Amino acid sequence: MAKRKKGDEWPYSRGKRATRTEPTSRVRVYERPDIPGRIFMTRAWVLTSSGRPVEVVLPEGTTQEAARRLVDRTVSERRLAVLEGRTDLGTPKPITLGELIEKYHGWLESQDRSAKTLDDNARCRKFWRNTLDPTTSVLDLTSAQVEKIASSARKKLGLTARWDKKRLAYLRAVVLWGLNKERLYDVNPLRGLTMPEYTPDTQGKDYTATESMLLATPHPEVDWRVTLTASIICDTGRRISSVLSISTERDLVVIGDRLHVIFRKEYDKGRRGAIVPVSADTHLLIADALDRTEVQESGWLIPEGRDDYDDPVDKPLNKKAVSDQLHRAEKVLGIPYVPGRAWHGLKRTHVTMSWEEAGGDAGLVGDITGNVDPKLLKDTYRQLSLKRTTAHVDRVRARLKEEANSEPSDGSETDE
Numbered sequence: 001m002a003k004r005k006k007g008d009e010w011p012y013s014r015g016k017r018a019t020r021t022e023p024t025s026r027v028r029v030y031e032r033p034d035i036p037g038r039i040f041m042t043r044a045w046v047l048t049s050s051g052r053p054v055e056v057v058l059p060e061g062t063t064q065e066a067a068r069r070l071v072d073r074t075v076s077e078r079r080l081a082v083l084e085g086r087t088d089l090g091t092p093k094p095i096t097l098g099e100l101i102e103k104y105h106g107w108l109e110s111q112d113r114s115a116k117t118l119d120d121n122a123r124c125r126k127f128w129r130n131t132l133d134p135t136t137s138v139l140d141l142t143s144a145q146v147e148k149i150a151s152s153a154r155k156k157l158g159l160t161a162r163w164d165k166k167r168l169a170y171l172r173a174v175v176l177w178g179l180n181k182e183r184l185y186d187v188n189p190l191r192g193l194t195m196p197e198y199t200p201d202t203q204g205k206d207y208t209a210t211e212s213m214l215l216a217t218p219h220p221e222v223d224w225r226v227t228l229t230a231s232i233i234c235d236t237g238r239r240i241s242s243v244l245s246i247s248t249e250r251d252l253v254v255i256g257d258r259l260h261v262i263f264r265k266e267y268d269k270g271r272r273g274a275i276v277p278v279s280a281d282t283h284l285l286i287a288d289a290l291d292r293t294e295v296q297e298s299g300w301l302i303p304e305g306r307d308d309y310d311d312p313v314d315k316p317l318n319k320k321a322v323s324d325q326l327h328r329a330e331k332v333l334g335i336p337y338v339p340g341r342a343w344h345g346l347k348r349t350h351v352t353m354s355w356e357e358a359g360g361d362a363g364l365v366g367d368i369t370g371n372v373d374p375k376l377l378k379d380t381y382r383q384l385s386l387k388r389t390t391a392h393v394d395r396v397r398a399r400l401k402e403e404a405n406s407e408p409s410d411g412s413e414t415d416e
Contacts, residue, residue: 098134101125104174110250124170127153146171207335214333218285221332223325225302228289231282236261244322246301248290259283 105125108118131149150167154160207215215222215230232243242263246252251262258277278286289295294303302322330337 096134097132097136098129101129101134101174120166121170124167127167128171128174211333211335214335215326215329216281219329219332222329224285224289224292226322226325226329228282228285229302229322231285232261232278235278235282236263236276240322244302248295248299248301252286252301259286 105121108121113121131153132146147168150164154164212230212234216227216234218224218227229240229243232246233240236243245264246261251264253260253262253275255275255277259282260275260277262275286301289301292303295301297303327337329335
């Protein structure tokens, strides 16, 4: 066996292989006696998008409410419970094989596949529905069991080994597809709390939270495509490239009473095929867009074209068009011009909230979808511990101190 190189450790751990797939401790909260209602220090287990738990240290002085904002504001109560360390959430809902095969087949038919592929898949589907009990739980399937069934059926019918491979490949595809859609079918309650990749804004090209919300609010003089793009980015924290390639036919799905957007592109590392809910305001903007002729003709939520829409083309909006419209929106809304920001400001995965906008509250520094990155928390905590607060926060503190000093202690002083 080859000797392992020094820098070849397991990628997800500090020295040994990480094997846990669920949180192992509760959120720890301590209150400071001198500041009631404030947390002294909190350690929280948060799950990454791959389901791996990471213990995050929150900065001193974070409020309970700000700590909760670590969780995406659009996620369910169940995920909040996971963040708090409660694992008494019941067992995952078992999906039966019959149900999963039907859902997978419905999805396959919506894809652009050749007639030969669809015919082969239909045969494989029929075989597994007739051979295996459709009420079997997917979690109970074993490789040895299905391989034995496939080979014995092939020998009985005198088929070639090619059909063996096809049937097994089909069943593997069904199960893998089902696992990737766990979030949609609510199979695994411990998945979904994400701590996404964070790119710090070193060039001052990110829009602030206030500016992003301005762009996401409909305005008569601002192009509706800019408003809709900004609104989806504010809700989902995705890159502008992902938003510009949303198809009206395939990528919008209603689950319960919430509209969800499916992000299929690979612009967001490791998050392809994610199904993300949007807010009620964005839902209304999308409904309004779906009534437009150019959207219906092109099949894209954000269609190609300029203001007149004389010839909508069947491809997503290009960089130049969205950049032009963002420049115009900046002028109308009074957002200061920064060279290159019209494209890069919304291109980021995160629309960041600055230290000033957070009012010096470390728990609120992050992006407006509520995601806070460990690196960002570490930097903020360092800023707190070294007393490197900005001039804005210093001014606020000075003003509060002045107000406290200027207030009379009792009414007797004012009578003199």
